[in-house]
Amino acid sequence: MKRILVGIKRVVDYNVRIRVKPDNTGVVTDGVKLSINPFDEIALEEALRLKERGAADEVVVVSIGPADVQAQLRTALAMGADRALLVATDAPVEPLDAAKLLLKLVEREQPFLVLLGKQAIDDDNNQTGQMLAALWDRPQATFASKVEIAGDALRVTREVDAGLETVEVDLPAVVTTDLRLNEPRYVKLPEIIKAKKKPLETLDPAALGVAPRERVKALRYEAPAVRSRGVRVKDVAELVAQLESRGLI
Amino acid sequence: MNKVLLIAEHDGRHLNPATAKTVSCAAALGDVEITIAVFGRDLAAVGAEAAALAGATRVQLFDDAGFAPPLAAVLAPAIAAQAPQYTHVFAPSTTFGKDLLPRVAALLDVPAVSDIMAVESPRRFRRPIYAGNAILTVEVADAPMVVGTVRTASFDAAPATGSAAVEAMGVSAPAVAHSRVVSQAEAQQGRPDLQTARRVVSGGRALGSAEKFQLVQQLADVLGAAVGASRAAVDAGFASSDLQVGQTGKIIAPELYIALGFSGASQHLTGIKDARTIVAINKDGEAPIFESADIGLVGDIFELVPQLQAALQSRASR
Numbered sequence: 001m002k003r004i005l006v007g008i009k010r011v012v013d014y015n016v017r018i019r020v021k022p023d024n025t026g027v028v029t030d031g032v033k034l035s036i037n038p039f040d041e042i043a044l045e046e047a048l049r050l051k052e053r054g055a056a057d058e059v060v061v062v063s064i065g066p067a068d069v070q071a072q073l074r075t076a077l078a079m080g081a082d083r084a085l086l087v088a089t090d091a092p093v094e095p096l097d098a099a100k101l102l103l104k105l106v107e108r109e110q111p112f113l114v115l116l117g118k119q120a121i122d123d124d125n126n127q128t129g130q131m132l133a134a135l136w137d138r139p140q141a142t143f144a145s146k147v148e149i150a151g152d153a154l155r156v157t158r159e160v161d162a163g164l165e166t167v168e169v170d171l172p173a174v175v176t177t178d179l180r181l182n183e184p185r186y187v188k189l190p191e192i193i194k195a196k197k198k199p200l201e202t203l204d205p206a207a208l209g210v211a212p213r214e215r216v217k218a219l220r221y222e223a224p225a226v227r228s229r230g231v232r233v234k235d236v237a238e239l240v241a242q243l244e245s246r247g248l249i
Numbered sequence: 250m251n252k253v254l255l256i257a258e259h260d261g262r263h264l265n266p267a268t269a270k271t272v273s274c275a276a277a278l279g280d281v282e283i284t285i286a287v288f289g290r291d292l293a294a295v296g297a298e299a300a301a302l303a304g305a306t307r308v309q310l311f312d313d314a315g316f317a318p319p320l321a322a323v324l325a326p327a328i329a330a331q332a333p334q335y336t337h338v339f340a341p342s343t344t345f346g347k348d349l350l351p352r353v354a355a356l357l358d359v360p361a362v363s364d365i366m367a368v369e370s371p372r373r374f375r376r377p378i379y380a381g382n383a384i385l386t387v388e389v390a391d392a393p394m395v396v397g398t399v400r401t402a403s404f405d406a407a408p409a410t411g412s413a414a415v416e417a418m419g420v421s422a423p424a425v426a427h428s429r430v431v432s433q434a435e436a437q438q439g440r441p442d443l444q445t446a447r448r449v450v451s452g453g454r455a456l457g458s459a460e461k462f463q464l465v466q467q468l469a470d471v472l473g474a475a476v477g478a479s480r481a482a483v484d485a486g487f488a489s490s491d492l493q494v495g496q497t498g499k500i501i502a503p504e505l506y507i508a509l510g511f512s513g514a515s516q517h518l519t520g521i522k523d524a525r526t527i528v529a530i531n532k533d534g535e536a537p538i539f540e541s542a543d544i545g546l547v548g549d550i551f552e553l554v555p556q557l558q559a560a561l562q563s564r565a566s567r
Contacts, residue, residue, distance in 0.1 A: 018382035027383050095351065096360050123378050123385075124496075125363045130321065130351035139322055139428040142348045145490070155431065160344040161444060161499065162260075163434030163491040167320075170427040179480075179497055180490060213391065215360040219373070220386040224522065230543040236556040239528070240564065242544050248448075248505045248526055249472070249561065 002056045004047040005111040006081065007102060008063040009037040010072045011122040020223045027221060036072045039117025041079075042177040045184040046147055047115050048080040055149045056113070058082045062105055064098055066090050070200060077195035078187040084200040089212065093205075097212035099131035104208040106136060111172060113154070118143055118176040129176035139169035143178045251281040251371050254331055256324075256340040256349065257299050261289055261317065264298040266445035267341035269406035274399040275339055276304045276407065277368040284309060285413070286331065288324050290317035296415050305413040315422025318430045319345065325352035326423045332357055335394065336371070342398035343444070354396040362387060362397035376400070380496040381519035401444070402502035402523045434491070443475040443492060448505045449524075451477030451494055453517075454485060455510025455531065455550060462487040464554050465509055471561050477501070479517050495520035510550045513538025530554070 012018065013033040020027055036044075047059045061076040062085040063069045073084040087101050106114060119126035133140035141147075146157035150168065158165045159178045205212060233239045243249045253275040258265040268285070275283050285299045288311045299308045315323055328349075332338050338353060340346035342364045354361035367375040372389045374397065389395045443449065450472060452465035462482070469476045478488035480495055494501060495517040502523035509530050511517065518541050521527060529542035532549050539545045546553060 012379070018379040020383050027379060094360055096355060096358075099355060121380060124380065125361075126347050127351035127354070127361050127363060130348060131355035131361075133322070134325060134352040134355035140348070140352065142321075143344055158344075159490055160434050161491065163489065165434045166431040168429045168431050173427075180484070215389070215391040216362065217388045217390045218385055219388055221378075222384045222386075224377070224381055224384055227522075227527075227541055227543070230527075230539075230541075230545055232539075232545045232547070234546075235548075236546070236553055236560055239544060239546050239557065240560045243505075243528075246526060249564070 001058055003058045003060060003109055003111040004050060004056045005106060005109055005114045006040070006044045006047045006059060006061045006076070007114070007116040007128070008040045008044065008061050008072060008076050009117070009120045010034050010063065010065050010069045011037045011120050014038055014121055020221045024220045024222060034072070036075060037117050037120045039119060039121070039177050039179070041184040042179070042181050043115035043117050044076055044079055044081060045182045046177060048185075049182065050113075050147075050149070060085065060109055060111070062087070062102065064089065064093050064101055067202070073200055074195050075187060077198040077200070078191040079185060080191070083198060086200065086202045087205055087208065088202050089205050091212055092214075093212045094215055095125050095127035095131055096215065097210060098128045099135055100210045101205060101208060102128070102132050103135045104210060106132070113172060114174045116174065116176050118178055129174050133174040136174070139173040140176070141167050141169050141173060142176045144175050145178050145180045147175060147181065251278045251337060252335045253278065253281055253283045253337040253339055254328070254335040255283055255285045256328060256338070256346070257285050257287040257295070258341055258343060258345045259287065259289065259295040261291070262294060264295055265341070265343070266406055266442070267343050267401045268299065269302050270401040270404040271339055271341045271399045272302050272304050272407040273404040274365060274368060275337070278337065278371050282306045284335070286311060286328070288316040288319060288327065290314050298409070300413040300415050301409040301411055302407045302413070303409070303411040304407050305411055307413050308415045309418050310415065311418050311420050313420070313422040315424070318433055320425065320428050320430060321349045321352045322428045323422050323425045324349055325356055327420060328353045329356040332394065337395045337397070340398055342400045346398045350396055350398050357394070357396065359392040359394055359396055360389065362389060362395065364400040365397050366400045366403035371395070377519070380516055381522060382515065400500065402500045440469070441473065441475040443477055443494070444499055444501060446475035446503055448472050448474035449477050449494070449501060449503045450474045450507045450509065451479070451511070452482055452488065452509050453479040453511035454481035456482060456487055459487045464550065468507070468509070468554055468558055471558050474505070474507075479511055479514070481514070508538055508542070509554060511538045512536050513541060
């Protein structure tokens with residue numbers, strides 16, 4: 001069975017305007033729309049396309065989080081994943097422990113490819129994929145904007161600061177996705193109904209032999225500094241005068 | 250005493266300016282010894298640039314063909330082998346550093362701190378989360394050492410006034426056969442680097458086409474500026490992805506940022522928060538970009554930008 005494992009994290013929806021709680025202990029998440037991390041949605045879409053092209057037989061989605069993350073996993077199943085795994089925990093899980101948990105599932109599921117988003121849009125860590133690749137002692141291809149199967153290897157175009165880089169990695173490997181890899185499909189109603197019957201297994205982190213712990217303490221959340229209000233100029237001459245007076249030209 | 254192992258970023262010829270900014274972050278720890286590690290091949294020139302960075306205690310050259318071009322899977326075990334002698338391992342929060350340091354941290358079984366924007370104490374840092382819409386203070390509590398990437402836009406470059414000793418380390422690259430670089434990105438020639446330029450002219454969706462995007466390039470040429478673009482402009486194919494400024498692209502801190510035809514999506518504003526002066530030109534006076542702009546001009550970019558170009562050119566020839 002040629003299997004792809006896809007990581008799904010539930011995050012505050014990207015359209016929600018983030019507000020810091022008045023007591024600085026977090027951001028407001030009560031009554032706020034929660035969704036699949038957009039980069040993870042791209043990872044799932046890529047896995048589904050690989051399966052549709054015959055490069056994989058099964059797409060398994062996995063999430064780590066509270067029991068009600070089932071809702072996001074059902075969405076992933078409706079998109080086309082074959083089955084879902086939920087490592088259920090109410091405690092926050094840092095990237096290192098997420099990578100350790102994913103490694104346990106990798107050992108169990110034996111995927112030839114693990115696809116993850118390059119980062120979650122809540123904590124913006126951009127670490128889990130690289131950490132999993134290290135613990136698994138397998139290649140990593142981060143910031144992927146193009147993925148092609150080349151025999152027993154994968155050819156990945158990466159979006160790096162200087163432009164595009166192409167790497168070839170032997171399988172199995174970990175790939176993390178960037179924005180331009182693909183545009184995820186919309187879920188159709190019949191698929192949502194069908195997804196209710198697809199298998200979703202809940203697992204306990206302790207049973208996997210990993211005890212997540214807090215290594216990095218979150219001490220204080222603050223709103224970012226606000227820029228002071230600027231000036232409006234009426235024409236180019238005034239703009240040039242402003243730039244001159246500020247010593248910018 | 251804090252002992253920092255700082256991983257240099259370079260292209261084989263020159264040090265990436267992000268390295269000098271990372272040195273400033275390391276210096277902010279106080280009571281610090283900074284060792285800059287340079288991995289690659291034929292490192293004399295890059296090593297000399299690293300040795301000139303004020304604040305560096307020493308430069309170590311890890312010269313081996315296996316380290317060039319750099320692959321995280323090769324560099325990470327070599328760095329992890331050095332790390333136990335240090336209290337901190339830092340790299341710039343560029344695609345190079347972001348790819349590499351979490352792999353190092355996992356090999357050491359320690360957490361990593363991403364995008365350090367301020368040092369509060371040797372174990373306490375501030376970093377942006379939620380695309381910069383919140384700032385989190387974190388403390389590395391339960392780990393023998395700190396591994397972190399440094400948000401370079403938050404730090405000034407260390408000046409090139411130092412003269413650290415340079416040591417050749419004679420370490421061979423770990424044999425890793427499973428990963429290969431097929432082709433590397435070519436840096437743009439003849440134009441300042443977007444990440445480190447003092448001036449940036451950037452274009453948004455309102456430019457309308459790749460041909461019209463030349464307006465941005467022309468103004469940039471007059472100012473000796475780098476060129477940037479919004480995600481919308483990149484997605485529409487007006488500009489290449491390496492020019493994208495914003496949370497999912499490059500985070501920059503130029504002295505002057507001129508935004509042409511931008512609405513001002515929050516993910517873009519995150520990328521320019523640390524710019525000293527933001528100029529916005531847009532025909533929609535209600536566009537959110539004006540909330541963040543220091544100088545705003547409402548009007549048609551296709552009329553105003555040529556005027557601005559002419560005014561700057563005549564000023565230059567005065």
